[in-house]
Amino acid sequence: MKAPVEGFSRLAKNEKIEWIANNCTKDPEQTKQLLKRYWNQDAKVQKLHDEFIENTLSNYYLPFAIAPNFLINGEFFAIPMAIEESSVVAAASKAAKFWLSRGGFKTQVLGTEKVGQVHFIFRGDSEKLERFFEEIKEDLIKSTADITESMERRGGGITAIELRNKTENISGYHQLHCTFETLDAMGANFINSCLEQFAKTLREKAKAYPHFSDEEKDLEIVMSILSNYVPNCIVKGEVSCPVEELNEDDLSPELFAKKMVQAVQIAKADPFRAVTHNKGIMNGVDAVILATGNDFRAIEAGIHAYAAKDGSYSSLTHASIEDGVFTFWIEIPLALGTVGGLTSLHPLVKLALEILRNPTAKELMQIVAVAGLAQNFAALRSLTTTGIQKGHMKMHLMNLLNQMGATEDEKTTLVNYFKDRTVTNASVKEALENHRS
Template identity: 75%
Template sequence: MNTPVEGFSRLSKAEKIDWIATNFTKNPEESRQLLQQYWNTDGKVQKLHDEFIENTVSNYYLPFAVAPNFLINDRFYAIPMTIEESSVVAAASKAAKFWLNRGGFKTTVLGTEKIGQVHFIFNGDFNKLQDFFSKIKPDFFSDASSITKSMEKRGGGIKDIELRDLSDKVKGYHQLHCTFETLDAMGANFINSCLEQFAQTLKEKANSYPDFTQKEREIEVVMSILSNYVPKCLVRAEVSCPIGALNEDDISPTEFAQKIVRAVEIAKAEPHRAVTHNKGIMNGIDAVILATGNDFRAIEAGVHAYAAKDGSYSSLTHASIEDDIFKFWIEVPLALGTVGGLTSLHPLVKLALEILQNPKAEELMQIVAVAGLAQNFAALRSLVTTGIQKGHMKMHLLNMLNQMGASESEKLQLVQYFKTHTVTNASVKEALEKIQSE
């Protein structure tokens, strides 16, 4: 019978595994063996993994792959990708190869501003609050100097602090809207530390401000936290070439270009399509984010908010035909880091960054944007020509055969067979059963 457990975090790993296996699995011994099977045989590395989060009982592995042949700003890259979805790496590699001899990818960082906010309640005269803020604004910077000193030496720090009145949305709600430059660090800890100091300064100064009434002095700080919506931490990636260079089988270059442009227009106009369109972009972006030890959840939240910035959820990519030139591009917010966090701890993250030639944060922004653009181009290329399933299902074939328990010799035969046949769950099952019956 399942019962609550006291002091679970203080149990040894073996005790945690035993409790989980005994109370929550049908075959405890098999479950124990499975969890232990995924331990890292290097005790030092395993200890490192155990300390990333709480209550670890094993490791959850995802494939670590590389997509080669990316030409970005006339420099060659092999891009590490960590993802479980079939065809993503293949699609990225195919797009990289397509653009390799058509000028490659061009990128530009449009901004690196990150945002944090102190949310507080002030019930009083806003004009008095404005005067108060103007007088104490320098104190926010000086009181946080011990936190910002090191960042400022490297050229970063607090960029600005604004007072915003949002009491029309929530009674008494105001905020300090703060912008930061965190250089090669993602900067979450730095920003949050600054914000908590700002909140302390705000309350202390308000408490002794002579022009406030007693009620106005009682400022309530609700929370101090960075924002993952960073519309000014922005990067652009693009590809372009003469329409005549878009040679594809069974379709003219002009028709191919027009179909891509139309597909993007549909994703701009129709949110149901835009969500799936952008999900494909995030297949590429998330895979590189994971491989480089960055926070894909923060990136996802910020990117999708940006996709809805004009009031309706829309495509992150754009396409045009002008003067016989086809252009395809993306502008996407990416708050990334190449120092701190897992970047200096996880062995594979360190290797991924080395493979990328140890990029600065701005360079990583550009690489990640390219991965998203390449993924979207590959998807649209399939959608407007052969259809998405032809390539995807062939990449998914081995997964299907493994699920069906095919032997190695059966896999070899069926991989060869489905080079010229349509892959579906039913067709694979039928072909496997035919081989087994023979």
């Protein structure tokens, strides 16, 4: 960028593209053509995309794929995934097929509690603050009646408000720690609206409270915001079968089961391994979160915080062998929505939810947990048997060929060539050069 720009957001879309192309790129004409090439040809759909965020220039596409054959609680699902990483969909599908004949995936929602907080500074007698809070608690809830009416009609709403003393961490720091049930909505706007009203009522009541000193009446609201850490909004997914059914070509069932348990134990013991272990889980989780129009950044932050809840970062999955039965399971926090936001706006999000038979938020939690569990199982299965690179690089082969400018005939020939050969960047380059010569 050559210089700052004033009023960029007020420019028309074509004017924004013109400015970016001329001021930020080497070939303005090529840039303009590229951005317009990715516009949706349906003007109404493109306008919808333009209005999702500010300063939209074009669309950034990710592959939209399906991982079929998931048996979850006795029902079959084809799971939509939006992700750019090669091998993720194939790995999930392979895990789904593996467990299809072994009872499939079993899931249950352990809790759906969402969290929000009002953070404030009170420089005074904490015991007096506690008495004040108990006196106004019902007023706080009543003050949100207009906000909660619709949610309460559907069975949701505010479930609890408690005062927390955090003065050991920061001088004068207290918070209202509030919990909510938001049903099929992720609930961010609902929760934040309630919290801001709590803050307003808290401040007003403090100013009028006769037992506070002038300093205590001047209670300072710092901020009111939901938390993406939801340790009581938990879903569990698991698979299990007799050890003898874990037939692998390269290992005995007993050794395979043992190595799977050891792999999880290592991820529990070592944060360096745990991060990569959990990243593989998030390959599956994020892909479904994106496809269904949910907030993958919020999910990532909450899940990784949960992975460190016991004081050190650890595995999100667990494995055991008991009485000859191998069990592999996951428990993760997932605050999801199937109404509101992009779920009713983005055409592909609506399609993804339709493919999943329009699940409730609880049902979607279970599907997402299964995707993460399947992905982790597939990764550990590869790591403990053939190694991760054999399968991953086979899937990466097409990306390498595209990067090297291979023609369709060359791709067909080289895909066949590498069916029983090791795929590396150097080996693909050499094979392509040899083929061309």
